[in-house]
Amino acid sequence: xxxxxxxxxxxxxxxxxxxxxxxLRAIEEYCKRKNYVLVxxxxxxxxxxxxxxxxxxxxxxxxxxxxxxxxxxxHKYDRFARNRxxxxx
Numbered sequence: 001x002x003x004x005x006x007x008x009x010x011x012x013x014x015x016x017x018x019x020x021x022x023x024l025r026a027i028e029e030y031c032k033r034k035n036y037v038l039v040x041x042x043x044x045x046x047x048x049x050x051x052x053x054x055x056x057x058x059x060x061x062x063x064x065x066x067x068x069x070x071x072x073x074x075h076k077y078d079r080f081a082r083n084r085x086x087x088x089x
Contacts, residue, residue, distance in 0.1 A: 001035075001037055002034070002035070002036045002037070002070050002071060003036070003037050003039045003068070003069045003070045003071075004027075004031050004036040004037065004038050004039065004069055004070065004071050004072070004073050005038075005039065005040045005041070005042060005060060005063070005064075005068070005069040005071070005072050005073070006024060006027045006028075006031075006038055006040070006041045006042065006043075006072075006073050006074075007042050007043075007044075007056075007057065007060060007072055007073070007074050008020045008023035008024050008027065008041070008043045008044075008074075008075060009023075009043065009044040009045075009054070009057075009074075010023075010044075010045060020043050020045060022075075023074075023075035024041065024043075026075050027073045027074075027075060030073060031073065036071065036073070038073075039068060039069050040060075040063065040068055040069055042056035042057065042059060042060040043056055044056045044057055060072065
């Protein structure tokens with residue numbers, strides 16, 4: 001059984017909270033198709049990916065060391081980080 005964490009995020013006040021809901025629905029569908037169990041959700045609202053100073057993002061990083069989940073699922077890679085260097089780091 002693969003345990004998954006969801007990280008839905010929208011970046012600005014120009015986007016709406018529904019964006020989080022839509023991302024979460026897509027993540028839930030993906031988990032169903034892959035037979036992953038969604039165990040934790042870490043939404044960040046109106047937070048830019050140009051910095052890792054995002055409260056739930058930091059909580060997710062901390063929780064990863066506790067073994068709460070095996071994988072992180074995002075709707076698009078740019079929800080996690082804006083460039084490959086930041087994402088890898």
